[in-house]
Amino acid sequence: ILGTVRPRPDPWWRGERERLLALAADGTPRYVYHLPTVRTRARQLLGVESVDRRYYAIKANPHPAILRALVAEGFGLECVSLAEVGHVFASVPGLDPARVLFTPSFAPVDEYAGAFERGVTVTVDNCELLQRWPDVFRGRGVWLRIDLGFGDGHHEKVTTGGKASKFGLAASRVEEFEALARALDVRITGLHAHLGSGVETREHWREMVDAMAGFARRIGTVEVLDIGGGLPVPYAADDEPFDLEDWGAGLADVRKVHPGFELAIEPGRFLVAEAGVLLARCSQVVEKDGVHRVGLDAGMNALIRPALYDAWHDIVNLDRIGDGQLRDFDVVGPICESSDVFGRRVKLPAATAPGDAMLVADTGAYGHVMASTYNLRSLPVEDIIE
Ligand code: LLP
Numbered sequence: 001i002l003g004t005v006r007p008r009p010d011p012w013w014r015g016e017r018e019r020l021l022a023l024a025a026d027g028t029p030r031y032v033y034h035l036p037t038v039r040t041r042a043r044q045l046l047g048v049e050s051v052d053r054r055y056y057a058i059k060a061n062p063h064p065a066i067l068r069a070l071v072a073e074g075f076g077l078e079c080v081s082l083a084e085v086g087h088v089f090a091s092v093p094g095l096d097p098a099r100v101l102f103t104p105s106f107a108p109v110d111e112y113a114g115a116f117e118r119g120v121t122v123t124v125d126n127c128e129l130l131q132r133w134p135d136v137f138r139g140r141g142v143w144l145r146i147d148l149g150f151g152d153g154h155h156e157k158v159t160t161g162g163k164a165s166k167f168g169l170a171a172s173r174v175e176e177f178e179a180l181a182r183a184l185d186v187r188i189t190g191l192h193a194h195l196g197s198g199v200e201t202r203e204h205w206r207e208m209v210d211a212m213a214g215f216a217r218r219i220g221t222v223e224v225l226d227i228g229g230g231l232p233v234p235y236a237a238d239d240e241p242f243d244l245e246d247w248g249a250g251l252a253d254v255r256k257v258h259p260g261f262e263l264a265i266e267p268g269r270f271l272v273a274e275a276g277v278l279l280a281r282c283s284q285v286v287e288k289d290g291v292h293r294v295g296l297d298a299g300m301n302a303l304i305r306p307a308l309y310d311a312w313h314d315i316v317n318l319d320r321i322g323d324g325q326l327r328d329f330d331v332v333g334p335i336c337e338s339s340d341v342f343g344r345r346v347k348l349p350a351a352t353a354p355g356d357a358m359l360v361a362d363t364g365a366y367g368h369v370m371a372s373t374y375n376l377r378s379l380p381v382e383d384i385i386e
Helices: 011-024 035-046 063-070 084-090 109-118 127-132 173-182 203-220 244-257 267-273 307-308
Strands: 032-036 054-059 076-081 100-102 123-126 139-145 187-192 224-226 262-267 276-288 291-296 315-317 326-332 343-351 359-362 381-385
Touching: 011 276, 011 359, 011 381, 032 035, 032 267, 035 054, 035 063, 035 244, 035 267, 035 381, 063 076, 063 084, 063 267, 076 084, 084 100, 084 109, 100 109, 109 123, 109 127, 123 187, 127 173, 139 173, 139 203, 173 187, 173 203, 187 203, 203 224, 203 244, 267 276, 267 291, 291 343, 307 343, 315 343
Parallel strands: 032 381, 054 076, 054 262, 076 100, 100 123, 123 139, 139 187, 187 224, 224 262, 291 326
Antiparallel strands: 032 276, 276 291, 276 359, 315 359, 326 343
16 A cells, blocks of 8 residues: 555546536545446457456446446356345346356355256355255256465455465365266356456466366366456556456467367456546545645545555545645545555645545445445445446
8 A cells, every 4th residue: 555656547537527526525435436447348358259258246346237237248247145146136137047157155055045046057166065965956057166276366365276265176176076966966067266356467367277177178067167357457557457468368379278168257356446436535634743644534444455455546636636746645544443544655735635525546346345334434325427
């Protein structure tokens, strides 16, 4: 959460300043999502021809308008709870269950049964489920999530592969799973892995396909390799934008080596992070021991990413864009925790004053959906720009 200096090139919200100021006047904190940006990202992914199936990981932002926009673009939806499964059917009229994945982790077994009833594709990631509740799984087709033994991501808290992670069947137990599945007439039609979020390593997904194809060939019934999400976005000015072309070319290469499978992805962040902003209002400006602080009426309850992952989000004073005289501020919220800091040494107009409308950028993913009412602060409202 340490400051960067270079300004970002032309985010959508620069052109929507008047509209955002009007929304902020209706009350803060509030999230605003820009659907044209979601569609642009969706179409960029649709242009990657080495991918056959695209599912949106709705955990990143389950706003119904976003779900409808992405389904209209041809995306399926990936859900991690039965509540998310219910939510997608309630939000998207006429949604085909064949376009919905259920990828739970340690969920109560009732959720698996409920998802089978809905007709969605269920991913299983351990032997114990089949051993303990054979009747829930008997005769079903499932996808199998494996832990390929390595993980990656922007923070250790979002790394979902390797020994320390709770996700996925250990590679050493795949044969045991196959035997259990055979005994229950369970057919393994897909292999799934998701090894981290905000992954900067270009080769990551290619290596996944390489590792998964070996298992898939042995199992013999696998039609789809799902390599998860994890595509990064540039949060800070000096972050490199993700090179989709290079990524797609890498996948095309590895598919030549391992033909015969459909390739699926399930990105969340990439589709929605840059489409969202959090609007807040400056509450107080205070100097203490040489540190100048800008307080916002939104805190870690509204956006937990900086507190939880030391994540960087650009912060802008919407009322004073273009002010030349800047000062380093720590930007903090009203919550009674020392981790209630959005950014340290953020360059903001020196004149920043209580009442100014402030914008926290790139908060469309894992923003509102992770918000809480801690300190009995209200959840931020959400607006859509069509
Ligand atoms: N598929 C599965 C099975 C997942 O667990 C996740 C994210 C995704 C897809 C989508 O990953 P993405 O493309 O968004 O990286 N709250 C954290 C991120 C947690 C991600 C959890 N799983 C953050 O704010 O960085």
